[in-house]
Amino acid sequence: MRAAQVAVIGGGIAGLVAALQLRQCGFEVTLLERALSAGGKLRQLEVDGAAIDVGPTVFTLRPLFEQIFEAAGTRLESHLRLRPLEILARHAWSTGGELDLYADIGRSAEAIGQFAGARDADGYRRFCADAGRVFATLEQGFLYRAQPSLSALLGAAGVGGLARLWQLRPFTTLWSALGDYFHDARLRQLFARYATYCGSSPFDAPATLMLVAHVEQRGVWQIEGGMRALADALLGLVRACDVEVRLGCAVRAIRLARGRIDRLELAGREELPVDAVIVTSDAGALAAGFYGAEVAPGASPVAHSSRSLSALTWAMRAPTRGFALAHHNVFFSSDYRAEFEALRARRMPSAPTVYVCAQDRFDHSKPAPSGAERLFCLINAPAVGDLHRFGPEETRRCLSTTLSQLQACGLELMPGSSEPAATTPTDFHQLFPGSGGALYGQATHGWRSSFTRPGARTSIPGLYLAGGSTHPGPGLPMAALSACHAAACLNQDLASKGRSRPAVTPGGISTR
Numbered sequence: 001m002r003a004a005q006v007a008v009i010g011g012g013i014a015g016l017v018a019a020l021q022l023r024q025c026g027f028e029v030t031l032l033e034r035a036l037s038a039g040g041k042l043r044q045l046e047v048d049g050a051a052i053d054v055g056p057t058v059f060t061l062r063p064l065f066e067q068i069f070e071a072a073g074t075r076l077e078s079h080l081r082l083r084p085l086e087i088l089a090r091h092a093w094s095t096g097g098e099l100d101l102y103a104d105i106g107r108s109a110e111a112i113g114q115f116a117g118a119r120d121a122d123g124y125r126r127f128c129a130d131a132g133r134v135f136a137t138l139e140q141g142f143l144y145r146a147q148p149s150l151s152a153l154l155g156a157a158g159v160g161g162l163a164r165l166w167q168l169r170p171f172t173t174l175w176s177a178l179g180d181y182f183h184d185a186r187l188r189q190l191f192a193r194y195a196t197y198c199g200s201s202p203f204d205a206p207a208t209l210m211l212v213a214h215v216e217q218r219g220v221w222q223i224e225g226g227m228r229a230l231a232d233a234l235l236g237l238v239r240a241c242d243v244e245v246r247l248g249c250a251v252r253a254i255r256l257a258r259g260r261i262d263r264l265e266l267a268g269r270e271e272l273p274v275d276a277v278i279v280t281s282d283a284g285a286l287a288a289g290f291y292g293a294e295v296a297p298g299a300s301p302v303a304h305s306s307r308s309l310s311a312l313t314w315a316m317r318a319p320t321r322g323f324a325l326a327h328h329n330v331f332f333s334s335d336y337r338a339e340f341e342a343l344r345a346r347r348m349p350s351a352p353t354v355y356v357c358a359q360d361r362f363d364h365s366k367p368a369p370s371g372a373e374r375l376f377c378l379i380n381a382p383a384v385g386d387l388h389r390f391g392p393e394e395t396r397r398c399l400s401t402t403l404s405q406l407q408a409c410g411l412e413l414m415p416g417s418s419e420p421a422a423t424t425p426t427d428f429h430q431l432f433p434g435s436g437g438a439l440y441g442q443a444t445h446g447w448r449s450s451f452t453r454p455g456a457r458t459s460i461p462g463l464y465l466a467g468g469s470t471h472p473g474p475g476l477p478m479a480a481l482s483a484c485h486a487a488a489c490l491n492q493d494l495a496s497k498g499r500s501r502p503a504v505t506p507g508g509i510s511t512r
Contacts (some may be wrong), residue, residue: 003026003027003028004027004028004275004276004494005028005030005273005274005275005279005500006022006027006028006030006274006275006276006277006490007029007030007031007032007150007264007272007274007276007277008022008029008030008031008032008140008277008278009039009251009264009277009278009279009280009281010032010033010040010043010279010280010281010292010467011031011032011033011035011037011038011039011235011245011247012038012039012040012042012231012280012467012479013039013040013041013042013230013231013234013476013479013480014040014280014466014467014468014479014480014482014483015031015033015038015146015278015280015466015467015481015483016031016038016231016234016235016238016483017068017234017479017480017483017484017487018072018280018466018483018484018486019031019236019238019243019245019482020068020070020237020238020241020243020437021068021483021487021488022278022487022490022491023238023241023242023243024071024072024241024443025091025487025491027491027494029243029487030243030246030272030274030299031238031243031244031246032246032249032251032264032266033245033246033249034248034249034250034251035245035247035248036248037247037361038231038232038235038245038247038458039055039228039231039235040055040231040280041055041056041432041439041468042055042056042227042228042230042231042232042443042476043055043228044226044228045255045315045415045421047315047316047317047418047421047487048317048372048416048417048418049383050317050374051226051228051479052226052315052316052317052359052374052375052376052378052421053205053226053227053228053357053359053376054080054313054315054421054423055227056218056227056475057227057328057357057359057376058216058267058328058475058476059082059220059221059222059223059227059230059476060075060142060215060216060218060219060220060221060475060476060477061215061218061477062082062219062221062286064477064480065230065477065480068480069237070485072237072241073236079233079237080086080223080224080229080230081223081224081225082221082222082224083147083221083222083224083362084103084167084219084220085103085220085222085327085328086102086103086331087100087101087103087326087327087328088100088102088103088216088217088220088328089101089329089330090100090324090325090326090329090330091190091326091327091329091330091331091332091347091365092323092329092330092331092332092409092410092411093186093189093331093332093334093349094331094332094333094334094405094408095186095334095407097115097186098410099111099112099186099187099190099276100326101117101190103217103219103220104218105124105125105128108124109121109122109124109125110185111349112124112264115184115187115298116182116183116186116187117183117184117185119183120182120184120187122179123180123181123183123187124181124182124183124187126181126255127178127181127182127191127210127213128213128214128217130210131201131210131211131212131213131214131217132217134208134210134211134212134214135211135214135215136464138208138211138259141258142450142472143472143478144167144454144481145485146455146457146470146471146486146488146489147455147456147457147471148450148451148453148455148472151323170206170207170447171206171447172206172207173187173202173203173204173205173207174192174194174195174202174205174206174207174209174210175188175192175202175203176207177207177210178191178192178202178210178332179187183184186332186376187308189332189336190330190332191210191213191424192336193330193353194209194210194212194213195444196207196307196309196380197209197210197212197474197475198440198443198444198473198474198475199308199309199310199383199438199439199440199441199443199444199474200308200309200440200443200444200445200488201340201343201344201443201445202336202340204335204338204442204445204446204447205443206444206446206447206449206450208447208450209444212479219356221327222327222362223239226359228348230476237430238242241292245505248397249267250266250267250394251264251265251266251267251291252265252266252267252291252292253265253291253294254277254279254291254292254294254295255292255294256294256295256460258460259460260460260462261274261275261276261277261460261461261462261463262274264480265276265292268470271371274462275462275494276462276463276464276490276493276494277462277463277464278464278465278466278483278486278487278490279291279298279463279464279465279467280452280465280466280467280483281432281433281434281465281467282432282433282435282438282456282467282469283299283302283434283441283465283467283470284301284302284434284435284436284438284441284469285298285432285433285434285435286298286299287299287300287301287302288301288433288434290433294464295460296431297460298458298459298460298463298465299454299458299465300454302438302441302442304383304384304436305447306443306445307383307435307436307438307442307443308383308439308440308441308442308443308444308474309343309380309381309382309383309437309438309439309440309443310380310381310382310384310425310428310436310437310438310439311378311379311380311381311423311428311439312348312378312379312381312384312390312398312422312423312424312425313376313377313378313396313423314375314376314377314399314402314420314421314422314423315374315375315376315420315421315423316374316375316377316413316416316420316421317372317373317374317375317416317417317418318372318373318375318413318414318415318416318431319371319373319413319414319416319505320368320373320374320411320412320413320414321377321412322407322411322412323406323409323410323412324368325356325358325361325368325411325476326358326361326363327357327358327359327361328355328357329356329357329358329406329411330353330354330355330356331353331354331355331356331406331409331411332353332409333349333352333405334351335351335398336353337367338350338351338378338485339351339352339353340496343380343381343382346382346384346387346388347382348379348381348382348394348398349379349380349400349469350401352379352380352405353379353380353405354377354378354399354402354405354406354495355377355378355379356375356376356377356378356380356406356411357375357376357378358374358375359374359376360373361373361376372416373418375413377396377402377406377420379402381424381437382425383424383425383435383436383437383438383439384436384437385426385427385428385429385430385435385436385437386426386429387436388425388426389426390424390425390426391428395422395424399420399422414496415452424437425437435469438469439468440468440469440474441453441468441469441470441473441474442469444473450473451498453469453470453471453472453473453487454469454470454471455470455471456470456471456482456485456486456488456489457489457493461493462493464486464489464490465486466479466482466483466485466486467479467482467483468482470482472507494499
């Protein structure tokens, strides 16, 4: 019996991991990416001859990736050099104050005590303990289920777990819950920012998102050579195991026969027969008919009001002065609520919070780089890339506002030798069709939202979904985990039809 032919659409982290997992299950796999390079959101731009990461910049849940590499017969350390970060992030406020959070909880508590007093240091310790409990409660009953549901979560929790689930306060917003831990408004603002990790507002997101803090406390690493090195390493593994990789290859349509996946129509009128396909691009592209009307029902469209945040970003090389940058830095606006009210109204904030990744800052104990350094700056933006064109003049105004905000917090960026390379919501919509520029799928607003993200299986036999717009959510580890879910579901379904062979399956992967 021939091996089943499976296609993976999209060469981002989810697509690369899915292709790797499927090949290990014995399938003949073709990976199709319309761009000329793999990596998806793990992009780099060249400024003044230097490569700058302009996508995800935080690498967490290392054990998950270690197991993915080990399942492929190798070790993560054989392909990537990782540096653990002592300082998770450095924070500053235009109203005054600077605070470092450390990988060590005790050291962070001491810093918070000096910053805001013993009461908030104690609140931080309680917050960390509760964030850990949230993660432990949701890990197996939610994160590791390919098709999440409230009933499955309740079943996994058991009778004793019902009380723990109630203690997670799923009906309380993150912003409200943080008031129970922190008296200083600046700390409430700092930890509320974790909602933006999944493109959501802390004033609407559930308190369960405090689990992001626990994920970071388990370790944040820098990757030598930049985040793109992760995609390159996975691409090397995919090619080494004889997956056919086709870059610069656009899929025009996914076709059905007798109600199930049958073939792909590629650019140039080529057809590729397949038994199943995993789509790892934004699920909105499927729902919008980007792959043809036949498979559009495989995903539900996301209402404009339910989209996650987009971003306006700049990659630049510039000298800095006045503020001692760490690798990850956050400069907070003076009015957080006003910032998110503007975003809800689909407007750019007049005083945005700014994230700066200083990509030449490897060790805070060493002197700052001399001369120009590589910087990636990001502010939140509404996901209106399909409704509004961000032109050069508007982008320049936003850059001016951003630089003013940084200066108010003590950081001055000196003029570089070239213009910063901007990426707007309009650009993100073009890069990731069907998204409107939303970088995280649908926003996580309200307790139901976590159960309404698309799961791995769709209503169409042979069609599966993975990526940051699907369950369990955005971010590199979650995208990789979604790929494991999709590959496991596909393997299970085709195995029941005698079309695959037993192999190491994604179900054995854990973040522990």
